[in-house]
Structure formats: C-alpha cells, structure tokens
Amino acid sequence: MENKPEEPIAPENPIFTAIALGDLVEFKNILAQHKGNVDFFDENGMTALQHAAYKGSKEMVQLLLDRGADVISGKHEYNYTALHFGALSGNSEVCKLLLDAGAKPITTNSVGRTASQMAAFVGNHHTVATINNYVPLSEISFYSVPQGQQTEPYLPPFLVEPLHKFVLCVNIHPVRLGLNLQHTPALLDNADKVSNVLEMLCKREMTRGSETNEVMSFKYHYLAYVIREINNIRDKQKPIGDKEDKKHDIVEMFAKKLLKPGKDGVSLDLMDSFLKDCVREFPYRECTTFHQMVSSLTSKDPPPALSVINCTINGQRGFVDAIPYCSTCGEEKPAKKCSKCKSVQYCDRECQRLHWFVHKKACNRELSVPVITSNSKPTVDTAELTSELQNLVAG
Numbered sequence: 547m548e549n550k551p552e553e554p555i556a557p558e559n560p561i562f563t564a565i566a567l568g569d570l571v572e573f574k575n576i577l578a579q580h581k582g583n584v585d586f587f588d589e590n591g592m593t594a595l596q597h598a599a600y601k602g603s604k605e606m607v608q609l610l611l612d613r614g615a616d617v618i619s620g621k622h623e624y625n626y627t628a629l630h631f632g633a634l635s636g637n638s639e640v641c642k643l644l645l646d647a648g649a650k651p652i653t654t655n656s657v658g659r660t661a662s663q664m665a666a667f668v669g670n671h672h673t674v675a676t677i678n679n680y681v682p683l684s685e686i687s688f689y690s691v692p693q694g695q696q697t698e699p700y701l702p703p704f705l706v707e708p709l710h711k712f713v714l715c716v717n718i719h720p721v722r723l724g725l726n727l728q729h730t731p732a733l734l735d736n737a738d739k740v741s742n743v744l745e746m747l748c749k750r751e752m753t754r755g756s757e758t759n760e761v762m763s764f765k766y767h768y769l770a771y772v773i774r775e776i777n778n779i780r781d782k783q784k785p786i787g788d789k790e791d792k793k794h795d796i797v798e799m800f801a802k803k804l805l806k807p808g809k810d811g812v813s814l815d816l817m818d819s820f821l822k823d824c825v826r827e828f829p830y831r832e833c834t835t836f837h838q839m840v841s842s843l844t845s846k847d848p849p850p851a852l853s854v855i856n857c858t859i860n861g862q863r864g865f866v867d868a869i870p871y872c873s874t875c876g877e878e879k880p881a882k883k884c885s886k887c888k889s890v891q892y893c894d895r896e897c898q899r900l901h902w903f904v905h906k907k908a909c910n911r912e913l914s915v916p917v918i919t920s921n922s923k924p925t926v927d928t929a930e931l932t933s934e935l936q937n938l939v940a941g
C-alpha cells in the first residue's frame with residue numbers, strides 16, 4: 547500500500563456524520579459525489595470503513611468495500627483494524643464481509659488482542675464464532691482445479707460455493723447441518739466427493755507447520771462425518787430403481803435418531819454416542835484438541851458430547867448462558883414457540899415438525915400447569931461492559 551496516492555484526510559468530512567447517524571441516503575450521496583479513494587480518515591486516524599464497521603452497518607461497509615476501501619491498513623492509535631471494530635459492533639455479517647475482503651483474523655491491536663478476542667471480551671459470542679470459523683473461499687476452490695495428473699478435480703467447481711457456505715456454519719448441531727444439507731441438495735448428491743475433500747482439508751490444517759489449526763481440522767473431520775452418516779441413511783433408504791429419493795425424509799430420519807430421548811426421558815443418548823464415535827474417529831490423536839475432548843468426555847460427570855464439540859469448535863461461551871435455543875437444531879434465539887404450551891422454542895415449522903415426536907408427550911402434560919413464558923434477554927450489565935472496555939482500550 548506504499549504506492550497509494552495521498553489519502554484524503556478530511557476530519558470534517560460529512561461522511562463521518564452520515565455514518566454516525568446511520569443515514570444511508572446521505573452516505574450514498576456523499577460517496578456518489580466523491581470520485582477516487584474512499585479511505586477517509588477522521589482526526590483519530592479512523593477510516594470511514596472502520597466507522598461503518600463499528601456502527602455495524604452492513605450496507606455502508608459493503609458500499610465502501612465496493613469502492614475499494616482498504617480493509618487492512620489504518621492509522622488508529624491503538625492499531626484497531628476494521629475487523630476489530632466490526633467485532634466490537636457484534637454484527638457477524640459485517641465481519642464476514644470484511645473477512646471476504648481480506649481482513650486478517652490474526653492481526654492484533656496495541657494491547658495484543660485479535661478481533662475475535664475483542665468480540666469475546668464484550669460478549670459477542672456469535673461474532674467470535676463467525677471469525678474463528680472463517681475460511682477463505684480459496685481453501686475450498688483449491689480442490690476444484692485438477693492437480694498433477696488429474697483429469698478431473700476432487701471437487702466439481704459448482705460445489706465450491708455451497709461447500710464454502712456449509713463450512714462457515716457456526717451452529718454445528720448435527721440436525722442443523724442436516725437441514726443445511728437438505729437446502730443444498732447438490733452437496734448431498736455428491737456426498738462422497740464432498741466428504742473426501744473435507745477429509746483432505748482436515749489433513750491440510752494439521753500439516754501447516756506453525757499455522758496448524760487443530761480446531762479447524764477437527765471441524766472438517768466432524769462435517770465429513772455428519773455428511774457420511776446422512777448419506778448412509780440415504781443409501782439404506784434408496785430402494786433399487788427408485789427415481790427420486792426424498793431428502794426431506796432422510797433428514798427427518800436422521801433427526802429422529804439423534805433427538806430420541808434415552809431411558810431417563812431427557813438425555814440424548816443416541817446423539818451422544820453418535821458424536822463420541824466422531825471424536826473417536828478423529829485421526830490426529832496426538833494433538834491437544836483431541837486430548838482435551840477425550841478428557842472432557844471421560845470425566846466423572848461428563849457434559850453431553852454435543853457441548854464438548856461445540857466448545858471445541860466455537861470456544862467457551864463467556865457469561866451469557868440464558869440464551870434460548872431451538873429444541874431441534876440448537877439455533878440461538880429462535881423466532882417461534884410451540885403455540886400450545888409456549889415452553890419450547892423453534893426456528894420455524896420445519897424444526898417444530900422434526901421435534902414433535904419428542905415434544906408431543908411433554909406438551910400435553912404441560913398444558914395443565916401454568917407456564918411462564920419469557921422472551922427477556924439475558925441480563926448483561928452493558929454499562930459495566932462499556933467501562934471495562936474503555937479501561938482495556940485505555941490500558
């Protein structure tokens with residue numbers, strides 16, 4: 547970036563006001579009138595892109611990136627990057643845009659913190675997961691080009707984007723993965739190729755020398771494992787000579803297997819053993835990640851395997867625990883409730899339908915007792931957070 551022409555330094559630039567006010571119309575006007583470099587700096591060395599990221603405005607961030615805004619460099623006094631500001635805003639989509647534009651998750655600020663650590667510090671758990679689960683598209687597209695003597699690549703090029711999207715998923719609940727696959731049937735139709743590529747990615751993460759990423763390696767292994775399992779169900783289902791199998795039913799069978807309560811009526815024993823097998827099959831048994839998972843799973847009062855895997859991939863959740871989950875797929879803050887008893891929540895009708903075989907017993911029972919429903923958010927003292935953050939930034 548050394549060869550860049552003089553940056554337009556204009557502290558009084560009205561674009562900063564437009565961003566602060568969230569005035570998209572004015573923002574677009576200013577951009578339309580301005581030709582050339584859009585890396586405007588304010589008096590603190592913060593760029594317009596950084597302001598827009600901090601504001602959590604997906605539209606403004608996108609517009610600036612479209613105009614070639616620099617996602618890497620800046621003159622912020624504490625070396626915050628646009629990604630740091632996006633992480634603080636808690637808008638995961640903003641972070642995704644910045645990452646797609648080449649933002650580096652490993653860049654630290656002047657107090658040695660990465661963007662994901664800053665997000666964790668302010669309790670933006672989903673943003674932490676989004677950044678930590680990020681993989682550049684090039685990692686996947688690498689396998690869509692024939693290598694060496696190959697006449698055909700490992701991955702058909704049309705699968706690059708759907709697989710990339712699948713890999714970036716933050717909610718790794720197996721039923722959610724099943725539903726994602728149901729929505730992208732091409733991945734399931736090519737399950738062998740896709741799981742093979744995922745296993746190669748798994749190996750690649752382990753053989754990067756100093757940049758080895760055990761967690762990502764495990765995630766690839768896990769995704770391959772889930773795809774293979776769903777594909778096995780499909781193979782067993784497919785009667786010979788059948789023209790069109792119903793992907794709908796396959797995910798339903800998968801969900802019914804995993805969500806079926808065990809003897810105590812609560813714990814998901816089948817889910818647990820399915821996931822433990824996945825850990826057991828992880829080929830890199832010398833690594834720390836594997837050891838940590840095994841010691842959790844074999845501890846005296848072990849947590850469910852799903853939470854062990856989720857912690858491994860998405861990190862320990864901080865102090866925010868009381869978040870409602872979809873009873874089917876684990877998605878956070880689902881939009882719907884069972885209309886009868888209002889005591890369980892779901893993403894949508896599909897999730898509700900998949901869970902009904904379990905819930906119908908409890909639902910009828912709970913009708914006789916008054917149920918308190920609350921959509922109140924978990925209590926986080928934002929004032930305290932803000933002051934802690936300021937201390938940190940100042941320190």
Ligand SMILES: [Zn+2]
Pocket residue numbers: 872873874875876877880892893894897
């Ligand atoms: Zn759901």
Ligand SMILES: [Zn+2]
Pocket residue numbers: 884885886887888889890905908909910
């Ligand atoms: Zn109910």
